[in-house]
Amino acid sequence: MKILSQQKAPIMEALNKYKKMRVVPFDVPGHKRGRGNEELTAFLGENCMTVDVNSMKPLDNLIHPVSVIREAEDLAAEAFGAKHAFFMVNGTTSAVQAMVMTACKAGEKIIMPRNVHRSAINALILSGAVPVYVNPGVNKELGIPLGMAVADVEKAILENPDAKAILINNPTYYGICSNMQAITDLAHRHGMLVLVDEAHGTHFYFSDELPASAMSVGADMASVSMHKSGGSLTQSSLLLINNEVSEGYTRQIINLTQTTSGSYLLLSSLDISRKNLALNGQEIFRKVGQMAQYTRDEINKIGGYYAFSEELRNGDTIYDFDTTKLSVHTLEIGLAGVEVYDILRDEYDIQIEFGDIGNILAYISVGDRRLDLERLVSALAEIKRRYSQDKSGLFDHEYINPQVVYTPQKAFYALKETLPINDSAGRIASEFVMAYPPGIPILAPGERITPEILQYIQYCKDKGSFMTGTEDSKIEHINVLKEAEK
Template sequence: MNDSIIFKKLTKLSQDHIVSFHVPGHKNGNIYKKYKNHYLNNELLCFDVTEIQGTDNLHAPVGMIKNAQDRAAKFFKVEHTFFLINGTTAGNISALMAVANPNEKIIVQRDCHKSIMNGLILGGLIPVYITPEVSMKNNIPMGLKPESVEEAILKNPDAKAVVLTYPNYYGICSDVEKIANIVHKYEKILIIDEAHGSHFILSEDLPITSIEAGADIVIQSTHKTLSSFTQSSMLHMNGNRVDIDRLRFMLTMHQSSSPSYLLMASLDEARAIAQKDGKQLMKNLLEHIDDFHEKISYIEGVKIINKRFIGKYGVHDMDKTRLVIDMTDLGIRGIQLEELLRKNHHIQMEMSDINNIVAVCTIGNAGNDFKKLLIALKDIQRENKKSYKKIAMPPFLYTTPKMNITPREAVFRKKIEIDFEKSAGKISGEYIVPYPPGMPILCPGEEITEEMIVYIKYLKAMGINIIGSHDSRLKKINVIK
């Protein structure tokens, strides 16, 4: 076993065979033994404990959880690390509420995750949006220019903080170092949602981590791009611009009072693996990816987003571990390609949009995975060559809608249900979010436009899942009365 503190301690505790008159109710998995559910009748359940003598407390850590967090902080080169058992979602919400009071302004990258918007609602904060550059050709949001950040700060000198997503879902990175310098020049706080970047620390060939770039708070979904269990993340903090006691309070408020030890142990283990072998594993992964890029370049009609975008559209760097593949020149949309890979080749992508499929590659992938993907793409290309037809796409819609009332006000105001198709000009009472990637097109409090209705109808027709509205078919929408 690695130098993981929590698993080691829990293993030792389980060997004591303590008679349990405490929660959880499955009593070290005993109930599952009775029902012969061999998947749940598993050694792992001995680690599903609660706060008893020797297991410390996430909300006031002094023992093994504190030690594990400290070790993570050292590895990620930060002053403080907090384990999150409610995902980056809880970290984002807590970070926002730690740095601004109700009715204060926060500068937010528009293509942010819904959890940031929820943080604005819960905190009663006023968003000032900045829009990333968009590549119309590729139909995806790209980077955010440092000048756009400076402009927003100059126009809103009373804003408390700047909140950015780095990298975005497609692995695209803005110039976070330059942005951090600008934000700090104006004495603001920089919060980075680095949900997709916890692996950056593992290689010089990957983009700089926003911690290294100077951000004050960085939230990473360790479960996405390192190896912890789903729902486990880390929040890192540096410097003295943020009130750490207020941050601790917010984390306690937004996280369960029964934090899962499986999740915490897996965070500790993910750090231990990354620390022990992460650099070598990442080197191997990047070699497989380079090889994949080289081989895919010979397949006619298959495009892959690569470093040629650097220097354009606010793109400063790209995460090589994210593969964004486009076969629309062969008449295959992203959504279709994802389906073909799953149905005919047993390969599951992270997501697809109208044009692209997106693969998340991590140190958990084997070289063979890339070989299989390449063979599958070649097969699909061969079968579709016969019916070669270029498809026309509508441009990606990335405007920032007019915000008539704050998101919080919209959530608590009276609403009426109307036909979505007839809602242009009304103020939305709910979200409209294509998922994945989970970036809202419309937030509560914003004005619905005809252009949005057309675009959302198009997304639906293309098979993109739209969430956020009370009517999952989006025939109706709740608007402000």
């Protein structure tokens, strides 16, 4: 493979060149470099509007890249150690869906942990693939789902030798990694593809000190949220492929659902961010790791909170830990994570990534300043002083084993009826229920509703979690399969 210069940013360079040509636009977009929409231009800035342009010969075309987008994708592939990298403009959600649909056709099996993001199960609704769930390990003390045990994956593989692929989170939202190398090797021995959701793992590709990335262990496909730790614009993402996965077929799958008007704001942000990561990533993530560690130590000094890290490693379900993640267990001060999340925002003007039942997650990045970290730590100290209470009565676990009755696609499109959610125990859900973030379904289509699940949903609502997934936006009713369908 020829060594490319990571100093280059072909899409940005082509846009700069195009601007200098002062081309008269008789094409879309109709705002014509912003002149046709003064208020929007004033709000977003002229620089931004002048590069919001259409696909054209000098700027290539996302649905079939042959010049500058192709070059930028090649550079990204090199930087991430992949055979090819696709630029995605419809979020990592679309990358995850493209992975699943590339690997599995309707009726084919895919092995995955149940604590996947909703986008993975949505992919099953779209494709008709059949999930085989591996229960993730659970840390009882922290109430968080972990990675998959290698033995559990092996059992699933042996019981489902016809499965086409296995999907792995690397890492989970909380920063927990499965044994990627062992699971990848195992899957490959049984002729299965390894698909990896790396929505929270972009930085693994640019640090020697962090857990292994999907491409580095020889996985076949990975969805990488460049817009999270990679610094690109929201909604931009990468789909990486490796080994024998066909570039042409994957592109066809992507083009089933991806826009034909790919945004050059998003594309150039991927290009420029890849350049920055390739040139400065090691240094950037070393700093981020140091900031996270400093903050973790300071939070642990407060007492009561537990900012956990790699000491949790157990060689299997917590094979590795992403030390740039700042996850904090809050139940010991008598507050649910989501309560701390709300107090931080309402009282202290501090917005963190999410709070669930037992934990909060603060996202640390190269954009953080030391003084902001001090604010977070001090606010947590204050919350403990002002709000801590007896911890009895707090729910202590998060993961409920699902009873899967139908595939997500069958359940979603089946004849259904709407019931008040509290009268739905025993029935089969036709839709999702989840707290968002983190977006890991409590119930997915095709799963049996149990009293335990209803109690848990009620508890999440009471604690102020933002619930979503059902057709009824208030989550007071739920669509279930008609009895006749059972």
